Amino acid sequence: MKSFLKLVSVFVFIIILTACQSSETTKSNNENGKKTVIEYWHVNAETQGGKTVEELVKEFNAQSDTTKVVAKYNPDMYKGLMQNLQAEVAAGKTPAVVQVGWSFLDYFSNNFNYVSPQEVIDKNYPEDKTFLQDHFLENVMNLAKNSNGKQVGVPYSLSSPVLYINRDLLKKAGLDPNGPKTWEEVKEFSKVIKEKTGKYGFYFQEPADNWATQALLESNGVQMITDGKATFASKEGIEAYQLLADMILKDKSAVHLPWDQGVQSFIDGNVAMAYTTIAQRSNIQDNSKFDVATIKSPAWNGKKVRVPAGGAMLAITAKEENQQKSAWEFMKYLYSVESMAKWTKGTGYVPPRKEVAGAENGLKTYLEENKMMQAAIEQMDEVVPWTSFPGNAGLQAEQTLLDARDEILSGKISVEKGLSSAQDTINNLLK
Template sequence: MKLWSKFVLLFAVMLTLAACSSSDQESGSSTEGGKTKIEYWHVNAETQGGKTVEALVEEFNAQSDTVEVVAKYNPDMYKGLMQNLQAEVAAGSSPAIVQIGWAFLDYFSNNFSYVTPQEVIDAHFEEDKTFFEDNFLPNIMDLAKNSEGTQVGIPYSLSTPVLYINRDLLKEAGLPTTGPTTWEQLKEDAKAVLDTTGKYGFYMQEPADNWATQALLESNGAKIITDGKATFGSEKGIEAYSLLSDMVVEDKSALHIGWDQGVQSFIDGNVAMLYTTIAQRSNIQNNAQFDVATIKSPAWEGEEVKLPAGGAMLAITAQEEEQQKAAWEFMKFLYNVESVAKWTEGTGYVPAREGVADAENGLKQFLAENKMMQAAIDQMSGVVPWTSFPGDAGLQAEQLLLDVRDQILGGSVTVEEGLTSTEQSINKLLK
């Protein structure tokens, strides 16, 4: 019995120590080296900034005596991160910093606990009180404000969709190597590539969001949302979506596959034109074995180009004071000129803060040597907010648009039927 009692006592002590260890890990209170440990959740796959995230985290950890950052990659882009964050919060925990895609700005601010970076600065970092007004343009900062005008986070990644072109393949098809300037011409060029080379003419990115779809529709005068109601099923919206559907379903000159596969097909020389984020610039530039270039997003005849701001903001979800302080220390590091320059070089995102492009320790030399960035910079005047469906139904509304995309491009429903019924379904959710 004495032996059994000793065993029970020892087991209880072990459980207590394990619980304490678990509590420390959840709160991120400290590591063995006395640093505050925090998690940074991001959506950057290896081919789209993941290596740069790892390098920046490693550099920060090496120079910080007080904070240790652990980066956690979330697949399925921003929608996947939102779903993982829901599960983490339900389990009673949360990371310290998260990347939030612009389309989920309102959903995030309505459903999760966060603290604005300025609140943390005002409470603990007197020297940084004017950091944002000193380093960011007001209209850029406004991208991270929710529909109620609250500054939820800080813009970090800015991108627009550009058209990557395989000049060699266009030349082989007898087409101008400058690429098309309109969507109507793009459709004709894609068919010409298929007819003359047997290869695909076009691929438009298909991640777990509707970013590229918004650019296609709104550049034709449609609106995803008007006064809180879904309106993408308008005549202009149907016309725009029909062009893409015709290329995929009827002409078979465009691909309908996953995003990674589509980008790789372009890199492999099997697709002439790729419509995706400038953030893929590094991956494509480093791996394409042909004459590759970027040109501005195509326009619709007689319409003004409107391009949703891609990328993300950084938000602080840390609940404890020490973690919030640690979060700002890491964020401040990410926003210094050298770090932003490395982020742009490793991804292709347009810098969110001022002064990076012209700084000697920033991007001055890089931009002179990497002309593929110019298309994204030249079309920033056409940037509009990425549509964020309001209320708690945001994720579900996004998913319905993804579902109808697959139905339309899979040929199971017509564009008019799919967009009209989905618009009605989303508006029921938004009531």
């Protein structure tokens, strides 16, 4: 036993001695000078920031003496990443940095080991001690706090749903080229477009989450959760969902397609209006061959618009200290003004860092030249938290709503029965 303790003591001494050989923590993360390799898990497909992820990772790796980042794309958005992370942890492995969607904030913090970025900073980077409080508004940082008030990560992507419009098709149908202002008008516009042009009038985004659905329902006065219970199957919730179902099933003026196909149909000029994230702005703007614009999320007559904050935070899941240090080094690079500006230009996400929008080396000129960003920026006052179902029910609750959506919009079940059944199932999960 004494021999073993001596061996451990020697080993610890060697580690401490090695760590002290460099006076600058940013120069070396290990004793042999080799770069620490870390994985960065993200959900950005090629059409929604994937190319920008590759560019930023490549640039970071080229300038870092200590760290090499390997980016890994996770399909099926944030739900898919959580499922893949479960499998990785079960296999005894973990990435170093992960994107966590706002709807999985509590689920992530309840089910996975992570370290708060500030803890890593305080322990290893004293020069960055006030980095977060200096560069982020308090209400923005609070988006990355769980229900217990703990800072889980740092906001990285902020978005809201906007209505993309094909002004050429609207004009062809004899409609106002500035687009509809309410959901009731969206339905009317969509029907006229189908009748006058033969094209579909509307597409409502259908990814592997219920983000856009929350905007549709909550803008009609619905609360997704009240006092820890799901409450979306109210009269107002059924009314809102019925409008969408009627457009698809009754009027046949809206198209029911997976997300990538729906957005592509809009780009191809086969759909006149598409309700989806501002993060699709770059893809749509660069590839559309018609007069395209964005307008703010529609309201319901006489009611206040509520749009959930889309996007994600970055969280550190690295276990080893050298990987945690590398994780923060990489994150700090991503949160620089220049990197944030590239991220916004490549995606359309609203930057969470304070200085980016007005900085000369940031987005000042870009925002003046790219008017399609304006709708998302103007409705930031209407942004609300993306619903995060409490406890360990997050994945199952999200999937229950997705299953209900598919059954409702394919005509297999009525809106009232579909929403009520989903609400009951989720509330049983939450007990």
